[in-house]
Amino acid sequence: MVAKPKRTRIQREKREIILNAALQVFSENGFRGTTLDQIAEVAGLSKPNMLYYFPNKEEIYASLLHDILEIWFVPLEEISEDGDPLDQLRAYIHAKMEMSRKYPMQSRLFANEILHGAGRIDQDIAEELNQIVEVKVKIIQRWIDNHKIAKVDPYHLLFAIWATTQHYADFAVQIDTVLQGRDDDPIATGADFLETLFTRGLLPD
C-alpha cells in the first residue's frame, strides 16, 4: 500500500500538462534523448517549476509508463469466455487498433521501453501482465479444446495480435512512407485486413 498523495486542483492540472508534454517528447526521443528543457518548453513551464511537480526526470517517465501500462491492459481484460470466440478476438483486434489510433505515442513509448530491456517497468505490473495473460490463454485454450477455433498456440496468437495491431502505431512512419499516395485510412484498412486474416486463419477445421 502506497499512501496516495493529496494534490490540489492546480497540482493535478499541472501534472497533467507536464505528462502530456513528456509523452510527446519521450515518445519521440526516448528517455536519454529527452531533456527536461524540451519537456518544460512544450509544457510551457520553467524547468525548476516543472521539477516542483515531479521530483525528477525518472519519475515523470515512470508515471507516464505506469499510466500507459494500465490502458494497455484494458482491451485484453475484456476478452471473455462468453459469446462467440471469433467475435471476441475480432473485438480485441479492433480495440487494439483503436488504441493505435488514439494513443500512438503511448504505444511507441511502451515499445521503446520493451525494446531497451524494459528496465524501468515495475515488477508488480509485469507480474500483473503475466497473470492476466495466463487467464486469457486458458480461455483461448478452452475454445481450442471445444473446437471453436483452430488448434494454435494461444500465446503466439496473442503475440501476433499485439504485433500486428501495435505495428500501426509503432511503425507508422514506415507505413506512411510505403503507402504514400494512397488516401485511405491505414488503420481502417489494416483493421479490415487483420479481421480477414485472423478470422480465416483461426476458423476451426
Add this chain to the structure above:
Amino acid sequence: MVAKPKRTRIQREKREIILNAALQVFSENGFRGTTLDQIAEVAGLSKPNMLYYFPNKEEIYASLLHDILEIWFVPLEEISEDGDPLDQLRAYIHAKMEMSRKYPMQSRLFANEILHGAGRIDQDIAEELNQIVEVKVKIIQRWIDNHKIAKVDPYHLLFAIWATTQHYADFAVQIDTVLQGRDDDPIATGADFLETLFTRGLLPD
C-alpha cells in the same frame, strides 16, 4: 553516387570491430543513450583511436543503419512470382523469423529508428525500399487476381508479416517474460504458428 573511400585491410578490420561493438551498445541503449566510451570499451579501443576510423558518433550509427537496411531487403527481394504463392510467403516468413533469431540487435536498432521517426535513414535507401515494395506488391496482387491467394490488401499483408516476425526480436523481453517456464524455442513455435495463421488466412476461397 558517392565515391567509395579506399581502405586498407586494417581499416576494414577495425571498422568491423567498432561496428560490432556499436551495434551491441546502440541496440541496447539507443543513439542518445549510448556513449562513445561504451562503444570504445566494448571494441577494446581508445576513444580517440575509434574516432580515427569514424569521424563521429553519427557516422558510426549511420553506417550501422545502412548495413542493417541492406540485410533487411534480402528476404523481401527473394519473393518471386514463380512457384507456389503460399510457398513463397511461407519462405518469406521463415526467412524473416531466421533474421529475428540471427540478427535481433539489428532488428531492434531498426525498430528503434522507425519508432523515433526514422530521421537518420538515408532518403535514397527509403526510396529503394519503396520501389522494392511496389514490385512485390504487384506480384502479390497478381496472385490475388489469379485467385491463388485470398483477396486481401497486399500492403497490409506485408505489414502483418513484418510486424509478426520482427516482434520476436523487438519484443523478445516481453515474450520471454510471458513464456517463462516454457522450454520450447519461441522462434520455432512462433514460426509454426505464423505458418498456420498465414496459410489458412490466405487460402483462396
Add this chain to the structure above:
Amino acid sequence: MVAKPKRTRIQREKREIILNAALQVFSENGFRGTTLDQIAEVAGLSKPNMLYYFPNKEEIYASLLHDILEIWFVPLEEISEDGDPLDQLRAYIHAKMEMSRKYPMQSRLFANEILHGAGRIDQDIAEELNQIVEVKVKIIQRWIDNHKIAKVDPYHLLFAIWATTQHYADFAVQIDTVLQGRDDDPIATGADFLETLFTRGLLPD
C-alpha cells in the same frame, strides 16, 4: 547604534523557534551546507513563512552568531581581580566546561565561524571581545606581577583555557571515538584534569 525593531510577542516566539532550528542545522552542516528547507522543516514552518520573520538566510545566521558571542563573553566577564587568582581561573575553566556541556552546538557554530575566517562576525562585537580581553589580561598580569601565579604570557593562558574547554564541545566526536568503552562523563573527567593541569601549571614559584 541600530534602532531596535519592535516585535510582537508572536514574532519573538516564532523567531525563537526558527533560531533554535537554525542552530541545530547550521552547527551540523555549516552555512553553505544548510538549506532553508532543512531549517523550516525542523522549525515546523513553511519556508516562505520563515522568511516572513527573517529577511534571508544570512540574517538568521548572523542573528544566531550574535547571540552566541554574547553568551561566550559571560564567563570571561566574571573573572574578577578580587578573590584568589587560582580560584578565579578554576571557576572560569569550570564555567567554560559547563558551556561546552550545555551549549555544544553554539560552540561548534562559533568554532566553524572562526575556522572559516570569521567573515560574518560583526566588527563591533570583535572590538568588544578585544576590549574585554585587554581588561582581563591586565588583571592576570597583575596577579603575575604580585607573584600570585606563575610568570606566563596571559594571552596564551587565555588561549589555552579556551582551546581546552571548547575542545570538549567542538571535537566531541573525536573524544567519544577515542573514549569509547569508558562510561565516565568526559566533561567531568576533563574538568578535573584541566583543574589539575592549570592549578599545578600556574602555581607561583
Add this chain to the structure above:
Amino acid sequence: MVAKPKRTRIQREKREIILNAALQVFSENGFRGTTLDQIAEVAGLSKPNMLYYFPNKEEIYASLLHDILEIWFVPLEEISEDGDPLDQLRAYIHAKMEMSRKYPMQSRLFANEILHGAGRIDQDIAEELNQIVEVKVKIIQRWIDNHKIAKVDPYHLLFAIWATTQHYADFAVQIDTVLQGRDDDPIATGADFLETLFTRGLLPD
C-alpha cells in the same frame, strides 16, 4: 587490499596541483561551501579537465583528508617509552606546534571535518587512530605508575595537547585579532607557554 592505480608523471603532478588548490579552498569554505569552479580556478585548470584527474568532488576531498590524517599521526607515533617522559611530551607539543605553523590549512580542514561529525573519515583510519592512541596512553600510564609524571588521566592529557596546539592553526584568526599590535610570533610564544604549562602541570609530586 586496494589496487594502486598506475599514474603517469603528468597525472601525479596535476593531481598534486589540484589537491593543493582544493586544500586552500576547502579549508577556507568547507565541503559544501566550495565549488569545483573555485578549485579549478585556483588550480588553473578547466573544470572538466580537473574531473579528468579525479572522478568527483567527494574524491578530491577524501583524498585530501586521507593525506591529512596520515601527517596527523606522525608526531604522535614518535612518542616513545624511552627517554625522559617530560622531554617526550615537550617534543610532542613542539612537533604539533610546528604542524600548526606548517600545515594550518590541513589542521583547519581536519577540525572542520570533526566539527561536522567526521562523516567522511574512513572507518579504517579512525580505527588506526584509536589503536595508536591506546598504545601511547599505555606508555603515559606507565610513566604515571612509575611516578615520572603527575597522576592525571592520560586520555585527557592527550586531548589537552591536541586542543592547545591545534588551536594556533584553527583559531588563528581569533588569535591574530586578540594579539594585534604585538609583533612576536604567536606560535613561538605559544610553544613557550605550553612548555611551561605542561612541564609544571605534570611534574610528579
Add this chain to the structure above:
DNA sequence: AATGAATGAGTGTTCATTCAT
C-alpha cells in the same frame, strides 16, 4: 500571517570532439 507556486543563478557531472605527441 501563511503558503503554494515560480524562477534565476548556480553546481556537480557527462560527453562528443579536438589537441598534442
Add this chain to the structure above:
DNA sequence: GATGAATGAACACTCATTCAT
C-alpha cells in the same frame, strides 16, 4: 596509428528568494 590530455556545451537537479493570494 595510437593515446593521454583538454574543453565547450549540455544536462539534471538545487536552492535562496520572490510572487500571488
